[in-house]
Amino acid sequence: LELKRMSVSKDYRGRGISKALCGEVLRFARAHGYGAVVLSTSMVQDVAQRLYEGQGFRKVGAFSPSLLGAFLCFQIFQYRCDLPGGT
Numbered sequence: 001l002e003l004k005r006m007s008v009s010k011d012y013r014g015r016g017i018s019k020a021l022c023g024e025v026l027r028f029a030r031a032h033g034y035g036a037v038v039l040s041t042s043m044v045q046d047v048a049q050r051l052y053e054g055q056g057f058r059k060v061g062a063f064s065p066s067l068l069g070a071f072l073c074f075q076i077f078q079y080r081c082d083l084p085g086g087t
Helices: 017-031 046-054 067-071
Strands: 036-042 058-063 076-082
Touching: 017 036, 017 046, 036 046, 046 058, 046 076
Parallel strands: none
Antiparallel strands: 036 076, 058 076
């Protein structure tokens, strides 16, 4: 299952909404037999990286999205959270 483009409005950040949404995605994935949840985030999204790592995701890869990105040393990080008992 891919978690894609999760965002919380600036007015509501810092209230645990992202953590709750991420937890709900993981519960949904487990309940429906998924083996893992994957996602991508940019290297500048430090808060998002800490959120995902705190929810059990681990960084499994990184890539530059373009030649310009590679020149600027900009990377997209790939994360994965394996779910016990999934297929």
